Amino acid sequence: MQQRDDRTARWQALDARHHLHPFTVFRELAATGARIITRGEGCWIEDSEGNRILDGMAGLWCVNLGYGEERLARAAFEQMRELAYYNTFFQCATPPAVELAAAIAGLLPQGFERIFFANSGSEANDTAIKAVWYYWNLEGRPEKKILISRRLAYHGVGLGSASLSGLAPMHAPFDLPLARFRHIGDPYWYRDGGGLDGESFGIAAARWLEEEILRVGPERVAAFFGEPVQGAGGVIIPPASYWPEIARICRRYDVLLVADEVICGFGRTGRCWGFETFDFTPDIVTMAKGLSSGYQPIAAVAFGPRVGERIFASELEFAHGGTWAGHPVACRVALETLRIMSEEGLFTRAGGPAGTLFRSRLAELADHPLVGEVRCCGFLAAIELVVDKATRRPFAPERRVGIRARELALEHGLVMRAVRDVMVLAPPLVIAEEEIEELARRVRRTLDALARELAAEGDGS
Ligand SMILES: Cc1ncc(COP(=O)(O)O)c(C=O)c1O
Numbered sequence: 001m002q003q004r005d006d007r008t009a010r011w012q013a014l015d016a017r018h019h020l021h022p023f024t025v026f027r028e029l030a031a032t033g034a035r036i037i038t039r040g041e042g043c044w045i046e047d048s049e050g051n052r053i054l055d056g057m058a059g060l061w062c063v064n065l066g067y068g069e070e071r072l073a074r075a076a077f078e079q080m081r082e083l084a085y086y087n088t089f090f091q092c093a094t095p096p097a098v099e100l101a102a103a104i105a106g107l108l109p110q111g112f113e114r115i116f117f118a119n120s121g122s123e124a125n126d127t128a129i130k131a132v133w134y135y136w137n138l139e140g141r142p143e144k145k146i147l148i149s150r151r152l153a154y155h156g157v158g159l160g161s162a163s164l165s166g167l168a169p170m171h172a173p174f175d176l177p178l179a180r181f182r183h184i185g186d187p188y189w190y191r192d193g194g195g196l197d198g199e200s201f202g203i204a205a206a207r208w209l210e211e212e213i214l215r216v217g218p219e220r221v222a223a224f225f226g227e228p229v230q231g232a233g234g235v236i237i238p239p240a241s242y243w244p245e246i247a248r249i250c251r252r253y254d255v256l257l258v259a260d261e262v263i264c265g266f267g268r269t270g271r272c273w274g275f276e277t278f279d280f281t282p283d284i285v286t287m288a289k290g291l292s293s294g295y296q297p298i299a300a301v302a303f304g305p306r307v308g309e310r311i312f313a314s315e316l317e318f319a320h321g322g323t324w325a326g327h328p329v330a331c332r333v334a335l336e337t338l339r340i341m342s343e344e345g346l347f348t349r350a351g352g353p354a355g356t357l358f359r360s361r362l363a364e365l366a367d368h369p370l371v372g373e374v375r376c377c378g379f380l381a382a383i384e385l386v387v388d389k390a391t392r393r394p395f396a397p398e399r400r401v402g403i404r405a406r407e408l409a410l411e412h413g414l415v416m417r418a419v420r421d422v423m424v425l426a427p428p429l430v431i432a433e434e435e436i437e438e439l440a441r442r443v444r445r446t447l448d449a450l451a452r453e454l455a456a457e458g459d460g461s
Contacts, residue, residue, distance in 0.1 A: 008048040011036045022157075035410070040067025043428050043435050045415070055415045056425045056439055061231055061263045062294035064429040065340055072295045072333050072340075079332035088117070088326040097326030100335050104291075104300055107272055107338070107347075109281060111305035114312055117298065117326040121262035121288035122156025124299035125225070128258050128286050129160040130320055132223045135256070135307050138314050145180050146216050148209060148255075149225045152186045152233030155260055164225050167233070182216065184208040186230060187238035190373045190384060190392065202239030210249045223256035223283075228274025231263040234422040235382035237375050238278065247280040256307065258284040262299070263380075266290030267341060267429050270351025270378035277351075277377065283307050290429075293337045296330035346429045350378030357433055361440035362425070368447050370454075379431070383423040383443070385450075395421055401450070408449045414442040 016030035036048040043066050045055050058064060065072070079096060086094050101115040116131075118124045129147060136144040149155065151166035162170050163177035171177055187205040189198050196204060213221050224246065230236040250257040259282035264274025268290065271277045275285070283306055288299035303311065311318060324330070341347055349355065359376040365383060366374050372386035385401055387393045395401040402418030409416040409423075417424045427439060 005049070008036055011048065042066045042068065043431050051413065053410065053413050053415055054427075054435065054439055054442060056409075056427050056443075057415045057417050058426050058428045059294050060289070061268070061426045062289035064266060064268070064290045064346065065293040065337060066428040066430045069293070069295070069340070072293065072336055075332045075336035076296065076329050079329045083328055086328060087323060089321070094326065094328040094331070096328045096331035096335060100326075100331040100338075101300075103335060103338050104287075104302060108285065108302055109304070112285070112302050112308065113305075114303040114308035116301045116303070116321070117331070118288075118300065119297045119322065119324045119327070119330075120156065120299050121260075121286065122158045122161045123322070124262065124286040124288055124301050125155045125161035125164060125260060126158040127301045127320065128225070128284050129164070131284065131301065131303070131307065131311060131318075132256055132258070134314075134316075134318065135310055136222055138310055138316070141219075143220055144222045146182060146221045147180060147223050147225060148182045148184060148212055148216075148221060150186045150230070150233075151183045152188065152230055152236060153183070153225070153227065153260075154230070154232035155225060155227075156262075182212055184212050186233065186236050187242045188234075188236045189239060190375070198239040199241040202241035203245050205238070206242050206245035206249060209246055210253075213249065213253045213255060218253040218255070221253065221255045223258050224250055225258045225260060227260045227262070228264045228278050229269060229377050229380055231380070231424070231426070232419065234419040235375065235377075235380050235424045235426075237377045237380070237382075240278070243275070243278040243280040247282075256283045258282060258286065260286050262286060262288045263290075263426070266338075267347040267350055268378055268380055268426065270348060270355050272347045291337065292330060292334040295337070296327075296333040297324075298327065298330035298334050341429075344430075349429055354431070354433060354436065355379060358427075358431075358436050361436055362443070364440070365444060365447065368444065368451075370447055370451055379425075379427055379429060381425040382419075383425075383447075385421040385423065385447075399454075401454070404453070405446060405450050408453075409442065409446040412442045412445045412449070414439065414446065416443065416446070 012033035015034045037045050038048050039046040045053050104115050105113050118127050149164045153166045155161045155164040163181040166183045185208050189201050193201040259275045265287040269277040283304045285302040292298045355378050362374050362381050365371050370385050372384040372392050375382050402421040406418040
């Protein structure tokens, strides 16, 4: 144990001194010290102090097959031995890149034939943005360049993808968003539904897109980007009426529709794609995370027939793409991931009995005094913490209730993330039924501990 503690102290000190973490107040973290994660097995991670923690977030919504999957390790090893790297520039390809492009096309609706590789969800969305602009230039409509997304959208951190994202801390400190980006409201019924029932609200929220298109002028609007379920914005699950209406509006005004499937893709919502669960067909699909179950950094953009065939037929060079585009090791691991997903029925597992168990166990938490709403879609869930269930009154932000719940969850051996005071969960798709029961028990214990803390502080707001 002594050796462990020494190691932890050393890593924490080096981390504090040299390592800048994403989305972090650097000095704050340096003062508290990072938790050092050292191992993973199945749905469990272990830290350098020997704590075993149930990973209710599948890493960062990505480790769909759980940790320690031998077949993925072997795929990487064998590919590294055979051909560790070759690029896909200068008229070259590698077997894993070719096979993976075909495998992704095979998972998509007919006509989605053209796949471009990138290395992160951010890059995939930046690629999609550039492809949209490239497309409208080819079409001889260079004025059609405005991109619309939503205020609680998260599409990544590139200059374009961060501009598409709507979260305020990503904008002002970096002088973003760039020109050409507009944001509309979210289909967030619990907070913004007013007196409307879910389905009427879904239509009303979709019409905000129409209003924005008309405000900008349809001749200037290039595309609408959206996550089928908004993950980082707080697992915002739109009413069923929302996406078909969005698709209708895009068709009506000749606006391209881009589905950001970085979280939803590969089975998270109970079907392979979020757009299948929500019943619409996009023009472009971006994907990452689950594509390799998080074992390798890889992402892709899939083009439907309209954009795919147009850019394919262009005589202009598509002057875009990186050194790691179609990296053979990442592609080989992704191919093996898709094979395992298919063999084990994981593309639809979250839509079957395991998903039902997850939903019903979490729904039981709705009786907890701190819980305003529990919402679930496949293996995605949000638990809204409120002061007052009847009025939905939120806690004062300075009480940092969500962050405290996240820390308490860790004390109870559970990774659960906080978005404002919304607790979110996205466990590995392989989570066993007993682990789902255990996860729900740990969430309840966490909420009970939080309720005791808050009660000790008195008042309620
Ligand atoms: C919906 C969505 N799009 C894009 C991204 C960005 O992906 P990456 O972090 O791989 O750049 C994320 C990351 O969480 C995401 O959730």
